[in-house]
Amino acid sequence: MNHDLFPVSRTDLDRLRETLIVRAQDDGVLDVAYRIMDSPVGPLLLATTEKGLVRVAFEIEDFDAVLETLAQRVSPRILDAPKRLDVAAVELEEYFTGHRHEFDLPLDHALSRGFRQEVQRFLPQIGYGQTLSYKEVAGLVGNPQAVRAVGTACATNPLPVVVPCHRVLRTDGSLGGYIGGLEAKTALLSLEQAA
Amino acid sequence: MRMKEPFEKAVERHGVTVLRVCRAVLGAGADADDAWSETFLAALRAWPELPEGTNVEAWLVRVAHRKAVDVTRARARHATPTDEVPDRASSLDDPSGDERGVWQAVAALPERQRLAIAYHYLGGLPHIQTAELIGGTPEAVRRAAADGIKSLRQTYNAGEAQKGESR
CATH class of the missing domain: 1.10.10.10 (Winged helix-like DNA-binding domain superfamily/Winged helix DNA-binding domain)
Incomplete structure (x- = not known):
């Protein structure tokens, strides 16, 4: 007898997983819920805590590695619970079709600290379709010398797209870096120019 | 060191095994489903405190054993005749499941x-x-x-x- 002869259907397992998610939420033991959605810049992983959206990740970041970091730095009580991210997914879809210019989502900045978090909290003030240089951002957060640190803050932004680090460029207008790759940065900037 | 692996991985890797164990003990149906859910809920609760390097599958199977015992006891307590139809379809009715x-x-x-x-x-x-x-x-x-x-x-x-x- 092979174990496979003891049948368990995908349907049964999916139904049980649904029940587990609901009960885990009711009992307050689902610390991080995530889902993977398609987008014009490739699959995106969205993760949320009770407080709000805690992570947006591009596929090139390696989703398994992203989940492991969440387990280490936030909580290992993580489940693939797509419904918890319905609102975020809808807002992102609206953004990618050019119908949304600002995100209205609670955010959890648990993955960044200090000056980096300060910069990331500032970034949503750069309006849709606008861009600033790293240097300008440094000035606007009150630390004009900290151009490199602003670059690091953008490069380590745990909430790309939603926190628009793609709107920060080099002083000469060249792209600088991007957590999702330069192609993704270009795509987001063109999307915002076109709208 | 404590467990730092996303719990989702444990469900993915061991969900099927635990359901097979529950079904073999309790029969394929609502009781096995309950035992499965109770097992993973208890495991999720305990997960952050689980020492790293634990044999997760063996640990889950032991939790499933305790939950199956609980379900069996509860069933014995409530073993009064009833006209109520169970609200969940038994997997025995699922043609893709246990057709044999x-x-x-x-x-x-x-x-x-x-x-x-x-x-x-x-x-x-x-x-x-x-x-x-x-x-x-x-x-x-x-x-x-x-x-x-x-x-x-x-x-x-x-x-x-x-x-x-x-x-």
Whole structure:
């Protein structure tokens, strides 16, 4: 007898997983819920805590590695619970079709600290379709010398797209870096120019 | 060091095994479903405190054993006749599931054989650990599992084509 002869259907397992998610939420033991959605810049992983959206990740970041970091730095009580991210997914879809210019989502900045978090909290003030240089951002957060640190803050932004680090460029207008790759940065900037 | 692996991985890797264990112990249906849910809920709760390097599958199978005992006790307490129809469809009705009646055949085995198959054969616990859970000697567990599998083999002889979704 092979174990496979003891049948368990995908349907049964999916139904049980649904029940587990609901009960885990009711009992307050689902610390991080995530889902993977398609987008014009490739699959995106969205993760949320009770407080709000805690992570947006591009596929090139390696989703398994992203989940492991969440387990280490936030909580290992993580489940693939797509419904918890319905609102975020809808807002992102609206953004990618050019119908949304600002995100209205609670955010959890648990993955960044200090000056980096300060910069990331500032970034949503750069309006849709606008861009600033790293240097300008440094000035606007009150630390004009900290151009490199602003670059690091953008490069380590745990909430790309939603926190628009793609709107920060080099002083000469060249792209600088991007957590999702330069192609993704270009795509987001063109999307915002076109709208 | 404490467990730092996303719990989702444990559900992905061991969800099927735990359901097989629960079904072998309780029969395919609502009781096994309850035991599965209680097992993973308890595991999720305990997960951050689980020492790194724990054999997760063996740990889950032991939790499933405790939950199956709870379900069996609850069933005994509420074993009054009722007209109520269970609100969840039994997987026995699922044509993609047990079309060959394997779970029914397991349910028809003597209890010791059923439990030995559940925890040793399907759950992967060594004979000695299975004996700790279900009583008796490791040798008796070995025999019970072998006899149970032999009897299932006679029902589903090896030459028969494998049908049905297995996972």
